[in-house]
Amino acid sequence: MSENKGNINRRDFLKGASMGIVGGTLATMLVYSYSPWRKARFPKVKRKLADIGACKNIKITNISETSWFDNASLMGDIKGAGxxxxxxxxxxxxxxGDGSGLGKGSYQKGIAKIKHLLPDKLDEAWAVTEKASVHPENAGGYACLIEMEELDGKKHKYLLDSGWSYKWTDECFKREGIDRMLKNREIEALFISHEHFDHFWGLPVTLKYDPNITLIIPDGFYPEGLQYIQDAGHKGKLIKVKPGLNPVVPGFASFVFAIPIICRVYGEQSLYFNIKDKGLVSVTGCCHQSIIQFAETAFREIKYENDNLYGVYGGLHISPFEDWDPKYDDLVLSLGKYGFEKIGCNHCTGILCAKKFIAANYPVVRGTARFRSKDTAYLGNGDKIGFGIEV
Amino acid sequence: MERFGENYLEERKLVKRWKGPIPAIVSLAFTLAIFYATWWIFQDPRGWMRMYTPYVGYMYTRWWLIVLIWMVYLFNYWPFKRSWLENSHPLLKGAVLTAISVGVLYVLIKGFFEGLLGNLGLAYFNPGQLMKLPGVTEFFAIEYAALACLMFAALASWLSPAWIVACEEAPWQDLKQPGKGVSILVMTFFLSTVIYFMTMHSHMGILYYPWQYFTSIAPPYWEKFANTVSGNFHVSWIMCCTVSVWLVETIWERYPFNLIKKNGLRRVVAFFGIIVIAFAMHFFLYFAQELTWGPAIRGTRRDFAPDWRWLHVGEMAVFFLVPALFITFYCNNWPKKFSMPANVVIRTVITIIAAILLYIFYYKTSHLFLGTQKGFSHPQQFPMIPTIWLINIWLAHHWFMDNWPGWKMVPKTADEIAKDHEMKEAMIQDIRWNPTFGWGLGVGVVAGVAVYFITVGLLPVFYSAINIIK
Incomplete structure (x- = not known):
């Protein structure tokens, strides 16, 4: 207790001040931090409005959206491996696969068994790996063909991703005539959305038909993935895209998001197409960054027709394993605000999510459930969708 | 009469075996070695048991923390006698008590949650029951059940210590063990259950398709306020409550609640005061993310999603707990030479700086040695798992092993105990309200408000000046 009542001494002042600092800080934290006043401190969104040009239309062929055929087997493997x-x-x-069992493999041991067969002897390579791998029959893959028409009528073809199973991907390529297009060098580039097994590991199938194809990957591939590009027999140009916007041709740009993804993968590349008089279309492999983040990024970064978000194609990575989480409902509840006019989802969007979209009256383009796609709730294997063009 | 472990922690004297900071450094090295070895055995995705799936490993980590609290804070080491606690070698005590905690943990998860609740009450606590649903794989059945147990654990890890720290065991403080422990356990478990239903059950209810309107409120009542239907909003403030309880108990020495003379009032104010502190932390840490990363956007994933931001509030809060416990356990709650509020402020500032450094260190490097992945918002990235795992090891080391080998435990004499009580009372008397504090208090409050707004102004500048994830 102070001996000088009524006077201020240094020790009492410090005692009071210490109490006051803690109390004042905590009280302000409580009252201000989640109040509407805080919003005045948010920086205003400055739109960069980068001009990527416009194109006339795009047509997308779903080569394969079935990355695996049995969800329980895939998740069983994931569970068993840790x-x-x-x-x-x-x-x-x-x-x-190297024959050592679930969760015990490595790139080096696995590739050693098949490297000498890539990319030309894929049937033989697959026969070897089938014997040494876990659940080879479950491997499918994701890939799509994008046919784009510029405003002057010039046409371009691109591949987005190259599947997983050599056997399945080759079968799908032949079904859609991709093998012929690659041999004829009609396809200008292969964009890899991300390093995941179901999008990237089927790379030798593309290289079998065109080893010189330009390969465009997002920054963030791990050493194994970069080595695989070489080991798979790629002889063409390899472009690693840094995070951010990467214009390709008028009306088309890719965008790389630096994000961590399950199964030790980093970074995803998604595609923007600006369709004349219609608006922006997003084409994605898995869209791990989320479709809403993709739309918000477009709003901040680029200029597009009528300021309108026109369409979506691809995996939206909501319930890839038919799992669910309330945060996915946040997406389902919020997506309507963005006004997409044509939603061509599939793959890791999940059938359950597509059904929730349909129940919310979103303009989901239904599929035909052919070639091992499971449900008509979304675009299946062999289905096509057009933006700015009817198919 | 033979005693159990009542007041054992208070009545033990930990004597340094070496001078200076050596015992603290040795303890840190020793516990980190145990951390890494056990991490590799139990959690690491490259290791042996690979429980970091993540929810299974996370659930066991959280419940183990609670079992440790139950054994020491609620049951005061019962049924172990004081003589055994005082005379057994720390390694033996550590092995026996840790083994018991793991046994209790296993019975609790497999017996109570999965077996009893999951089979006879709420299906979502039992993976086997969940697998009966069409389309639910074994992996997600196990993860969902672990998530439910985990959400319950979040509540129990706040309420169990809060009943001791804030409510001072009332009204059972005079009961003998195990009556006292059982009474507090039943009370805190009951409260956890009630709050679980009001905060987490709706999250579980909308996890299944279609939304379980008839068994849980859907959409949940917090949707508009929290900008998400996810229960992570509650995980956030409840996690902040857990951290606040321990801050109050350790580096704050129960200040400022110990200034209140009337027992009943002090206990009520402390219990709800901790919640108020937690909400201040809950809102501020969310705001800090808005200031550094930009406002959250509902429906996005990862670091821009409101549900992840709320979860990350809890994750950030735990980073504060680690240095706070280290200061108390291994630095004898340094400093002690000033008045209690000054000591509290100094320790808090040290804790904040250390927590920020630890946060940066974790996100810069942890993927290199924990088997996790770089980045803030990997959906399976839960920094609460390694941080609480380390805290559990520290609790076992400090409570069960008397900080061996850096310290030696010597029971205090009756005189020493009486002297401790006198000093503590004198320290509290020294800071009980006095009108001469008024000027200081007023200036302090203004300074506190200024500290807040300066911090808010500097945060975006500070964040943009450092590159945590390359």
Missing amino acids: GLLVNQYDYNWPPF
């Missing part, structure tokens, strides 16, 4: 943080090259899935 969960969703395990390095994808360690699962012992094809084509990197």
Whole structure:
């Protein structure tokens, strides 16, 4: 107790001040931090309005959206190997199976068994890996063909992703005539959305028909993935895209998001197309960044027709394993505000999510459920969708 | 009469074996070695048992924390006698008590949650029951059930210690063990259950398709306020409550609630005061993310999603707990030479700086040695798992092993105990309200408000000046 009542001494002042600082800080934290006043401190969104030009239309052929055929088998493998943080090259899935069993593989041991057969002898390579891998029959893959027409009528063809199973991907390529297009060098580039097994590991199938194709990957590939590009027999130009906007041709740009993804993958590349008089279309492999983040990024970064978000194609990574979480409902509830006019979703969007979109009256383009696609709730294998053009 | 472990922690004297900071450094090295070895055995996705799936490993980590709290804070080491606690070698005590905690943990998860609740009450606590639903794979059945247990754990890890720290065991403080422990356990478990139903059950209800309107409120009542239907909004403030309880108990020495003379009032104010502190932390840490990353956008994933931001509030809060416990356990709650509020402010500032450094260190490097992945918002990235795992090891080391080998436990004499009580009372008397504090208090409040707004102004500048994830 102070001996000088009524006077201020240094020790009492400091005692009071210490109490006051803690109390004042905590009280302000409580009252201000989640109040509407705080919003005045948010920086205003400055739109960069980068001009990527416009194109006339795009047509997309779904080569394959079925990355795996049996969800229980895939999730059983993931569970057995230790969960969703395990390095994808360690699962012992094809084509990197080495016979040592689930969760005990490695890129080096797996590729050693098939490297000499890539990219020309894929049937033989797959026969080898089938014997050494876990659940080779479950491997499918994701790939789509994008045909784009510029305003002056010039046409371009691009591939987005190259599947997983050599056997399945080659079968799908032949079904859609991709093998012929690649041989004829009609396809200008292969964009890899991200390093995941179901989008990237089927790379030798593309290279079998065109080893010189330009390959455009997002920054963030791990050493195994970069080595695989070489080991798979790629002889063409390799472009690693840094995070951010990457204009390709008028009306078309890719955008790389620096994000961590399950099974030890980093970074995703998605595609923007600006369709004349219609608006922006997003084409995605898995869209791990989320479709709403993709739309918000477009709003901040680029200029597009009528300021309108026109359409979506591809995986939206909501319930890829038919799992669910309330945060996915946040997306379902919010997507309507963005006004997409044509939603061509599939793959890791999940059938359950597509059904929730349909129940919310979103303009989901239904599929035909052919070639092992499971449900008409979304665009299946062999289905096509056009933006700015009817197909 | 033979005693159990009542007041054992208070009545033990930990004597340094070496001078200076050596015992603290040795303890840190020793516990980090145990952390890494056990991490590799139990959690690491590259390791042996690979429980970091993530929810299974996370659930066991959280419940183990609670079992440790139950054994020491609620049951005061019962049924172990004081003589055994005082005379057994720390390694033996550590092994026996840790083994018991793991046994209790296993019975609790497999017996109570999965077996009893999951089979006879709420299906979502039992993976086997969940797998009966069409389309639910074994992996997600296990993850969902672990998530439900985990959400319950979040509540129990706040309420169990809060009943001791804030409510001072009332009204059972005079009961003998195990009556006292059982009474507090039943009370805190009951409260956890009630709050679980009001905060987490709706999250579980909308996890299944279609929304379970008839068994849980859907959409949940917090949707508009929290900008998400996810229960992570509650995980956030409840996690902040857990951290606040321990801050109050350790580096704050129960200040400022210990200034209140009347027992009943002090206990009520402390219990709800901790919640108020937690909400201040809950809102501020969310705001800090808005200031550094930009406002959240509902429906996005990862670091822009409101549900992740709320979860990350809890994750950030735990980073504060780690240095706070280290200061108390291994630095003898340094400093002690000033008045209690000054000591509290100094320790808090040290804790904040250390927590920020630890946060940066974790996100810069942890993926290199924990088997996790770089980045803030990987959906399976839960920094609460390694941080609480380390805290659990520290609790076992400090409570069960008397900080061996850096310290030696010597029971205090009756005189020493009486002297401790006198000093503590004198320290509290020294800071009980006095009108001469008024000027200082007023200036302090203004300074506190200024500290807040300066911090808010500097945060975006500070964040943009450092590159955590390359």
